[in-house]
Amino acid sequence: MKSLDIWNRTYSRAFLDDLPHRWQRRAFLRATVKTATVIALAPLVSSLPGCSDQRSTSPPLSQAPWPTLAAVQEILLPHDAFGPGAADIRATPYLHALLQTSDFDPEERQFILDGAHRLDDICQEQHQRAFLMLDPALRDPLLRDLAESRVGDRWLGALLTYILEAMLGDPVYGGNPNGIGWRWLEHTPGFPRPSKGLFHA
Amino acid sequence: MTDHYDVCIIGSGAGGGPVALTLAQAGYRVLVLEKGPWLKTSDYFKDEIACCRRSTYTPNLRDERHVIEEREGKNWKAQSTYDSGWDFWNGNVVGGSTNFMSGFFFRLKPQDFQLRSEFGPIKNANVADWPISYSQLEPYYTQVETEVGISGRVVAHPFAEPRSTAEFPYPPTAEHLLSRVFDHACEQLKLHAIPTPRAVLSRPVDERRACEYAGYCGSYGCATGAKGSARVALLDRAIKTGQCEIRPHAQVQRLISDDSGRVTAAEYVDTVNNIQRVRAKIFVVACQAVETARLLLLSTGPKHPQGLGNRYQQVGKNLIFSAGGSGRGEFEYADFSTDQAQALKQIGPFVNRSLQEWYFINEKQLGGKRKGGTIDFLLRHPNPISRAVGLRRDDNDELIWGQALKQRLKNEFTRAQYLDYEVFCDWLPTDDCFVSLDSAVKDKWGKPVAKIRLNSHPQDVIIGTYLSNQAKTVLTAMGAKNISGSASTSPPQNLMAGGCRFGTDPKSSVLDSDCRMHNATNLFVTDGSFMPTGGSVPFTWTIYANAFRVAEIIKHQL
Numbered sequence: 001m002k003s004l005d006i007w008n009r010t011y012s013r014a015f016l017d018d019l020p021h022r023w024q025r026r027a028f029l030r031a032t033v034k035t036a037t038v039i040a041l042a043p044l045v046s047s048l049p050g051c052s053d054q055r056s057t058s059p060p061l062s063q064a065p066w067p068t069l070a071a072v073q074e075i076l077l078p079h080d081a082f083g084p085g086a087a088d089i090r091a092t093p094y095l096h097a098l099l100q101t102s103d104f105d106p107e108e109r110q111f112i113l114d115g116a117h118r119l120d121d122i123c124q125e126q127h128q129r130a131f132l133m134l135d136p137a138l139r140d141p142l143l144r145d146l147a148e149s150r151v152g153d154r155w156l157g158a159l160l161t162y163i164l165e166a167m168l169g170d171p172v173y174g175g176n177p178n179g180i181g182w183r184w185l186e187h188t189p190g191f192p193r194p195s196k197g198l199f200h201a
Numbered sequence: 202m203t204d205h206y207d208v209c210i211i212g213s214g215a216g217g218g219p220v221a222l223t224l225a226q227a228g229y230r231v232l233v234l235e236k237g238p239w240l241k242t243s244d245y246f247k248d249e250i251a252c253c254r255r256s257t258y259t260p261n262l263r264d265e266r267h268v269i270e271e272r273e274g275k276n277w278k279a280q281s282t283y284d285s286g287w288d289f290w291n292g293n294v295v296g297g298s299t300n301f302m303s304g305f306f307f308r309l310k311p312q313d314f315q316l317r318s319e320f321g322p323i324k325n326a327n328v329a330d331w332p333i334s335y336s337q338l339e340p341y342y343t344q345v346e347t348e349v350g351i352s353g354r355v356v357a358h359p360f361a362e363p364r365s366t367a368e369f370p371y372p373p374t375a376e377h378l379l380s381r382v383f384d385h386a387c388e389q390l391k392l393h394a395i396p397t398p399r400a401v402l403s404r405p406v407d408e409r410r411a412c413e414y415a416g417y418c419g420s421y422g423c424a425t426g427a428k429g430s431a432r433v434a435l436l437d438r439a440i441k442t443g444q445c446e447i448r449p450h451a452q453v454q455r456l457i458s459d460d461s462g463r464v465t466a467a468e469y470v471d472t473v474n475n476i477q478r479v480r481a482k483i484f485v486v487a488c489q490a491v492e493t494a495r496l497l498l499l500s501t502g503p504k505h506p507q508g509l510g511n512r513y514q515q516v517g518k519n520l521i522f523s524a525g526g527s528g529r530g531e532f533e534y535a536d537f538s539t540d541q542a543q544a545l546k547q548i549g550p551f552v553n554r555s556l557q558e559w560y561f562i563n564e565k566q567l568g569g570k571r572k573g574g575t576i577d578f579l580l581r582h583p584n585p586i587s588r589a590v591g592l593r594r595d596d597n598d599e600l601i602w603g604q605a606l607k608q609r610l611k612n613e614f615t616r617a618q619y620l621d622y623e624v625f626c627d628w629l630p631t632d633d634c635f636v637s638l639d640s641a642v643k644d645k646w647g648k649p650v651a652k653i654r655l656n657s658h659p660q661d662v663i664i665g666t667y668l669s670n671q672a673k674t675v676l677t678a679m680g681a682k683n684i685s686g687s688a689s690t691s692p693p694q695n696l697m698a699g700g701c702r703f704g705t706d707p708k709s710s711v712l713d714s715d716c717r718m719h720n721a722t723n724l725f726v727t728d729g730s731f732m733p734t735g736g737s738v739p740f741t742w743t744i745y746a747n748a749f750r751v752a753e754i755i756k757h758q759l
Contacts, residue, residue: 156600168586191413
């Protein structure tokens with residue numbers, strides 16, 4: 001478990017202990033229409049109409065570490081007869097857009113992206129292959145082992161938080177296409193719903 | 202320094218709005234400085250990510266934070282809100298946090314104005330009588346009903362406060378099925394169900410539309426203008442007089458005072474980080490308790506070497522919150538007919554019920570006559586992300602994912618309707634709950650941030666627990682299942698007051714009974730800072746009313 005130990009030691013206990021809070025209310029959106037965030041959000045918002053499915057496989061989501069992140073997200077929220085999975089709710093494009101917003105905490109961004117590489121290191125050590133090459137039946141157990149460590153718990157916890165944001169946030173942010181998450185949970189959204197105008201005005 | 206106003210108001214929320222409107226209508230030149238942006242009704246959407254997941258309407262904690270001191274054993278442990286994520290900002294936009302309130306509006310009771318005389322001193326608490334009486338504030342409570350717009354229905358109950366009018370100017374907002382279930386349970390328990398008065402319009406007035414029952418009220422900016430924010434209810438009208446100017450993105454950093462102690466100018470940072478100064482005859486500070494105290498402490502001058510009004514070290518002292526607790530009961534759809542279940546699922550109409558049966562208590566188990574409080578009942582907030590995120594860990598704090606998480610989500614969202622209760626009781630003022638300037642942590646402009654020491658008095662929890670248990674009894678009588686709830690020693694950071702007490706003795710108060718600073722006669726404080734005790738209700742109606750009262754005093758002083 002050398003790779004996990006190294007990963008664990010990379011982040012201070014204080015940093016990791018703060019994470020559940022940090023993820024909750026980090027400012028990355030500003031209501032003021034003059035901030036740089038507006039520009040940062042624009043590509044995401046303008047990509048929404050039509051919601052091309054290719055987007056989830058086109059660069060940069062086809063480049064490391066995004067395929068690994070997408071695979072982990074699908075384990076955390078699998079597609080099945082019971083309800084939508086991570087790909088159905090566009091969890092990966094949502095996370096990608098979120099991490100690109102200029103106001104997103106750089107330390108946190110690094111922590112999330114780096115986690116996919118660390119996961120590969122651990123997988124190499126235990127199974128002599130990258131996570132994406134691992135037998136799907138072995139992936140979930142590997143993540144369950146990982147969750148036993150502080151750093152793994154915080155990393156997976158963060159991914160889960162953003163999966164749930166993608167699933168139940170307004171589609172304007174790139175997840176929850178056509179309200180699929182709301183429909184699945186029989187949830188009535190409020191009105192008026194945000195338009196891209198909020199960030200473009 | 203070309204600008205010259207009659208009145209310069211710092212902060213545009215519940216404390217600033219009434220002063221701006223009253224003085225603009227009287228023909229005075231009014232300037233309102235607001236550190237945040239000026240968002241209009243059309244800028245607000247039902248967007249949980251913007252509203253409640255990010256600091257959209259409050260500063261980035263990396264740039265502007267607070268330091269919170271909490272007891273740890275015998276010592277005080279300080280942590281910045283950037284590190285803890287416990288955000289103490291409450292809406293830095295025009296209209297302040299009134300944009301995001303739920304608008305549960307209650308008056309204080311006559312006895313709340315003289316708690317020390319009524320209940321005697323409490324050990325380790327700084328309970329003080331107010332220098333004014335309920336009857337002096339009553340006309341302004343009534344004024345708020347029409348100026349801000351309060352909907353409701355007056356009912357008789359043992360602790361109903363006197364009113365000078367028979368009814369609210371607006372009828373109650375639409376009600377949920379659970380309101381009737383609640384009323385029925387209260388009849389059985391011989392309790393007096395009170396329709397909760399709301400600062401929400403049930404019918405349109407001028408450019409404000411009536412509530413359209415979108416189901417997302419508290420924490421959200423109102424998209425119809427029905428919610429009585431200081432912005433739509435007061436400031437928009439002040440602007441129309443042609444006498445009031447609102448300057449958003451103006452972060453006031455200090456007030457400048459002269460050799461006589463009078464305030465001569467407000468110094469602020471504008472959008473492009475230039476320092477600007479404005480002069481006025483009278484200055485009004487209304488930045489909400491913590492930031493008001495901070496601004497005064499930062500504003501040193503020849504007569505105010507320790508900060509404005511701080512010659513007896515009273516600024517920032519006796520900070521209070523609303524004490525209490527909260528809880529929940531579940532109504533499973535399977536226990537109801539199809540039609541009833543459908544009505545239960547409805548979001549939009551409000552439950553709007555409260556109990557003040559125990560506003561004053563006389564119980565042996567509590568040691569006799571005690572101040573109690575208010576219990577408010579409301580539908581659980583529909584915010585789906587926050588509900589879902591709360592389900593990603595089990596009771597042992599272990600992560601849940603995959604099938605198990607999906608089942609948990611489905612069960613949580615589709616099985617039952619949830620009725621919440623909130624207890625409001627006095628947060629007793631103590632020596633260990635105050636605002637000061639942090640000696641190390643600065644904001645992005647290099648100014649010391651506010652350090653908030655938090656302490657709750659043991660009696661707060663005793664009373665909170667007593668009321669919480671009463672609420673559970675009502676939920677039980679309503680047929681709710683899985684009832685849970687408790688009292689809390691943690692303050693709700695959106696319900697803060699105190700820090701600049703008004704009183705007659707300058708040695709134990711910052712403001713006189715007119716909310717004028719004892720030794721700076723052209724400076725008034727009109728947010729919740731003036732309150733020596735907070736009453737056992739949300740503060741907003743009282744802040745609005747007092748600001749209207751002080752506005753009349755300023756009018757006579759000009």
